[in-house]
Amino acid sequence: xxxxxxxxxxxxxxxxxGLIFFIFFLLPALSSFFFSLxxxxxxxxxxxxxxxxxxxxxxxxxxxGFKNTFIYAFLTCGLKVVFGLALAVYLCSPIxxxxxxxxxxxxPNLISTIAVGITFNxxxxxxxxxxxxxxxxxxxxxPDWLGNVKIAxxxxxxxxxxxxxxxxxxxFIAGIMSIPEQYYxxxxxxxxxxxxxxxxxxxxxxxxAINSVIIxxxxxxxxxxDLVWSMTRGxxxxxxxxxxxxxxxxxSSGFFxxxxxxxxxxxxxxxxxAFPVYKFxxxxxxxx
Amino acid sequence: MKRNVLVFLLVVLIGTFAVASGQQSSDAKMAEExxxxxxxxxxxxxxxxxxxxxxxFEVKTGVKTEIELRPGSAEGENLLKTRLATGEMSDLIxxxxxxxxxxxxxxxxxxxxxxxxYMDNISPAxxxxxxxxxxxxxxxxxxxxxxxxLYNKRVYKELGLKVPTTWDQFMANSEVIKQAGKTAxxxxxxxxxxxxxxxxxxxxxxxxxxxxxxxxxxKNQAKYSTEPAALQAFYKYEEIQKKGYMNKDYLATTYxxxxxxxxxxxxxxxxxxxxxxxxxNDNYPDQIDDIGFFxxxxxxxxxxGATVWxxxxxxxxxxxxxxxxxxxWAEFYVSPEGLEIYSKTNxxxxxxxxxxxxxxxxxxxxxxxxMKYFDEDRTxxxxxxxTPVKAPNSPQICVEVGSGISSPVDAAAKYDRDxxxxxxxxxxxxx
Numbered sequence: 001x002x003x004x005x006x007x008x009x010x011x012x013x014x015x016x017x018g019l020i021f022f023i024f025f026l027l028p029a030l031s032s033f034f035f036s037l038x039x040x041x042x043x044x045x046x047x048x049x050x051x052x053x054x055x056x057x058x059x060x061x062x063x064x065g066f067k068n069t070f071i072y073a074f075l076t077c078g079l080k081v082v083f084g085l086a087l088a089v090y091l092c093s094p095i096x097x098x099x100x101x102x103x104x105x106x107x108p109n110l111i112s113t114i115a116v117g118i119t120f121n122x123x124x125x126x127x128x129x130x131x132x133x134x135x136x137x138x139x140x141x142x143p144d145w146l147g148n149v150k151i152a153x154x155x156x157x158x159x160x161x162x163x164x165x166x167x168x169x170x171x172f173i174a175g176i177m178s179i180p181e182q183y184y185x186x187x188x189x190x191x192x193x194x195x196x197x198x199x200x201x202x203x204x205x206x207x208x209a210i211n212s213v214i215i216x217x218x219x220x221x222x223x224x225x226d227l228v229w230s231m232t233r234g235x236x237x238x239x240x241x242x243x244x245x246x247x248x249x250x251x252s253s254g255f256f257x258x259x260x261x262x263x264x265x266x267x268x269x270x271x272x273x274a275f276p277v278y279k280f281x282x283x284x285x286x287x288x
Numbered sequence: 289m290k291r292n293v294l295v296f297l298l299v300v301l302i303g304t305f306a307v308a309s310g311q312q313s314s315d316a317k318m319a320e321e322x323x324x325x326x327x328x329x330x331x332x333x334x335x336x337x338x339x340x341x342x343x344x345f346e347v348k349t350g351v352k353t354e355i356e357l358r359p360g361s362a363e364g365e366n367l368l369k370t371r372l373a374t375g376e377m378s379d380l381i382x383x384x385x386x387x388x389x390x391x392x393x394x395x396x397x398x399x400x401x402x403x404x405x406y407m408d409n410i411s412p413a414x415x416x417x418x419x420x421x422x423x424x425x426x427x428x429x430x431x432x433x434x435x436x437x438l439y440n441k442r443v444y445k446e447l448g449l450k451v452p453t454t455w456d457q458f459m460a461n462s463e464v465i466k467q468a469g470k471t472a473x474x475x476x477x478x479x480x481x482x483x484x485x486x487x488x489x490x491x492x493x494x495x496x497x498x499x500x501x502x503x504x505x506x507k508n509q510a511k512y513s514t515e516p517a518a519l520q521a522f523y524k525y526e527e528i529q530k531k532g533y534m535n536k537d538y539l540a541t542t543y544x545x546x547x548x549x550x551x552x553x554x555x556x557x558x559x560x561x562x563x564x565x566x567x568x569n570d571n572y573p574d575q576i577d578d579i580g581f582f583x584x585x586x587x588x589x590x591x592x593g594a595t596v597w598x599x600x601x602x603x604x605x606x607x608x609x610x611x612x613x614x615x616x617w618a619e620f621y622v623s624p625e626g627l628e629i630y631s632k633t634n635x636x637x638x639x640x641x642x643x644x645x646x647x648x649x650x651x652x653x654x655x656x657x658x659m660k661y662f663d664e665d666r667t668x669x670x671x672x673x674x675t676p677v678k679a680p681n682s683p684q685i686c687v688e689v690g691s692g693i694s695s696p697v698d699a700a701a702k703y704d705r706d707x708x709x710x711x712x713x714x715x716x717x718x719x
Contacts, residue, residue, distance in 0.1 A: 039713060041393055042373035046715075055709060060702050061681075126537045147539030149693055235480060236539050237688030238681075252362035253680035254369055254391040255713050 036261035041254065052261035061238035065246045068153055072160075072228075072242060073221030073273075079161045080217045081210060084168030089202065091169065092176050102173070106166040113163065117230025120159050121146070146232050153240045156231050160224070168213045175209025176202060211281040218277060222270045243269070323351045325613055326378035328368070330360045332543075333382065333600070334566035337430065337634025341626050348620070351613055353380075361481050361683075365391075372397050377605045379614045382429055385417035385601045386673040389425070390714055392603075398425045399604040399611060406622050414641040417598045417673045426601030427622050430630075431647075433562040433637035434594040434658050435489035435584070435670065441653075442578045443470065443556045451580075455524070455587040462533045465556045473528055474555035475538025475690065476546035480683035483690050485559040486528075487682070488670055489584040490521035492593040495668040502674040508711065508718040513700040520586065522696035525689045539691060551575040559584065561597055563637040565652050581657040583666070593666035594658065598673050599641060638662070676714055679706035 038045040124145035132142030145155040183201050225244035234241035247262035342353035358364045371377045402424045418426035452458040462472035476482045497517040504510035512518045549555030551572035583594035604614045620626045627645045689699035711719040
């Protein structure tokens, strides 16, 4: 009897969704594994085994790409958590312009990333940009934000955090709002200060929100592309190249097999980092 | 009340649909009567001449030419390759000749023009650059050009400088300019393709000293890092950077800003292609006669010459609907009539590659400077026109060495390693 109830609907109902999933998700993914083993010009292909992977790992800028990708992902992720949480706590406190401030923090998110990149490109111009013009009026010499090898990547990271911190803040606000008021009242009766409030209630109980932000920001950072491409195109030279921009450059030079191999490697790398982090974070979560 | 509003909205909606579809069907009718060819061009090319020829063709045959713009460099190539692969290509395609062409798979995509009678009038040096597997695929879209140094003659005169014929003189001139408080050598590395000019323009000297370099380079036998004549260019980048001859913001300066600096005299020498004269003429017509040209010098005694860029080409899409019309268009473009219209409206960047077409009398003075090198036979084609192998990351590598991030030897070695990808993709023997 119970068995029959499980088959209340025919499996045929799954067909449309399954078909869409197969054609638009599964098939391209599987074919990309195949084409990564070929020399391919979009119309003809020759099977060459693992040669593409070999060549991809020989790429000169690859070590820079890996290093930059990690720095980028972990730094943007960490900064978004820290600033996001600080902003969320501030914006949950009873200040008068709270709603207005929340909107302001979220605004940068509504602008297209490419537009943000182009805007900051001119703001950060070494001689005519607003930022350096301002620094010059203070009698100091502003650096070449995007041209200096040492700080180019950091400049992009700063812009990414400015743009992305709004989403983190909103998630944190939701997390903090869902903490029942009784905990705070109990703490007040026990005579705890505002620091205790944060350390012993807000922080541990917004753990699910923190985990979501970490996962989202980390994956976003690992496969980021648009901001770097619109600001420096991986330059000067190869200084701000990420894995994704290396792959894109290979693609636009017409090395389709090689760049597909790069994408397979990027996919494996993102999964290899994201899954363990996700598992680890979930195991630490506590129930409200 | 609510219902009335809904009905009203519905009526408005239906009304607009009816109007829109009516519009569409009348558009379709128009297209049937009006024959249209499409031409895809990158957005950095001066279009004046091409449009003039297309207009003349329309007057003659009634066929309109619609110009579609695409971004330049890697992004544009990307778009081209995708459109070719999906069969959504324009009838006529403006694109580079030489090393970048084989990657577009011309035999599959473009019309073979080998047997056209007008090919007899076109110079063999050009035809070689659009030939793949023995078939000719393109017609020259403009005049040829050269790579070297564009310089501001007015400032040269003010400072009492002479056109340098050796690298040391060039450096000495630059020192004088720098002392005078101006930018000696303009760098525009924000548009990173411009950074390659010093490397590419130096090829005249490589070819004079090692005549079979290109051939051996294609076969994986000659390398930039092991051939001293070829390596020399990378040292030139280093010297310019170390002596601080470039504008301070050369990493944030674009090609357009560089031209403005050159025209105004704030910047005095600019390693560039002579095709910049077309843009200078469009934007700074009053200063055009202040700008001159000299070949990038080298310290090899007795050697001084310019590296030549053969014209970019127009290719005809094989799988389009208007192939016959496109062939008619191409024939008109390279006919004496078409070329006369072209050379009248578009200033030449150098000599034409079609027989019997002379430079008009109002050609910019800088181009006449260049003609001396042709008259005295002191020219060689750029490497990209005599080998299909070019490092895809060449712009980034040149930016690195030009801004002091990497040493000349490292940059050359990187260049060599980078070419391997291209050679393997083309499946060349020896790699």
